[in-house]
Amino acid sequence: SSRNYKSYRTFLKYLKVVKGKRLLDVSCGTGKLLRVAEEHGLITFGIDLSEKAIEKAKEFANNSKIDVGNAEDLPYPDRYFDYITNLGSLEHYLNPDSALSEMLRVLKDDGKLCIMVPNSYYLFDIIHVLKYGCRKSKTGQIQEKLAPKGEWIEIIKNKNFEVLEIYRDREPIDISWRKVFSNMNLKHIFDKIMEKLLQNYMPLNLGYQFIFICKKRN
Numbered sequence: 001s002s003r004n005y006k007s008y009r010t011f012l013k014y015l016k017v018v019k020g021k022r023l024l025d026v027s028c029g030t031g032k033l034l035r036v037a038e039e040h041g042l043i044t045f046g047i048d049l050s051e052k053a054i055e056k057a058k059e060f061a062n063n064s065k066i067d068v069g070n071a072e073d074l075p076y077p078d079r080y081f082d083y084i085t086n087l088g089s090l091e092h093y094l095n096p097d098s099a100l101s102e103m104l105r106v107l108k109d110d111g112k113l114c115i116m117v118p119n120s121y122y123l124f125d126i127i128h129v130l131k132y133g134c135r136k137s138k139t140g141q142i143q144e145k146l147a148p149k150g151e152w153i154e155i156i157k158n159k160n161f162e163v164l165e166i167y168r169d170r171e172p173i174d175i176s177w178r179k180v181f182s183n184m185n186l187k188h189i190f191d192k193i194m195e196k197l198l199q200n201y202m203p204l205n206l207g208y209q210f211i212f213i214c215k216k217r218n
Contacts, residue, residue, distance in 0.1 A: 021082035027089035031057030169209035
């Protein structure tokens with residue numbers, strides 16, 4: 001991910017984390033969120049299928065307990081974590097329902113879950129379809145579920161989570177849409193202004209990715 005590791009503080013802010021609590025990052029990648037969580041005084045755990053990513057994560061977030069493993073079969077006890085994060089990964093799982101069930105199992109009854117997923121109604125995807133007649137993949141990965149906000153909420157609620165808050169991912173804005181306007185010869189500076197405007201004013205339903213803060217349903 002091109003996201004600067006310090007920008008991961010946003011997710012911890014949304015979770016309202018408290019020092020000394022346990023956090024699990026499911027599909028932790030190279031450990032950027034774990035590093036920031038360490039700096040916030042959290043007890044941090046990470047899991048990812050990629051051995052290569054885990055090697056990097058262990059170097060980058062060296063106070064975290066990090067393992068190679070599957071999100072659909074988490075190697076942790078029931079009700080163990082105060083916070084769980086799953087950022088930009090749920091849409092790639094073969095069985096997202098199983099992964100959500102596992103996150104529910106290992107989350108404490110008063111814990112919070114933060115999920116970030118892509119929006120199938122992203123404004124510039126719609127423009128791309130209108131111009132080229134097809135959708136571009138967000139990541140180039142084969143398995144990728146795209147859904148609008150309402151559908152993601154249903155997927156989450158069906159696994160006994162309650163959605164507390166929804167945010168639009170503000171960083172980074174995907175500006176590959178510039179190609180759509182290539183014949184307009186937009187200058188770099190104008191791109192930057194557009195990017196800022198979109199970050200601040202794009203409606204939630206047309207944003208690139210959604211961030212859901214959830215808790216277990218009572």
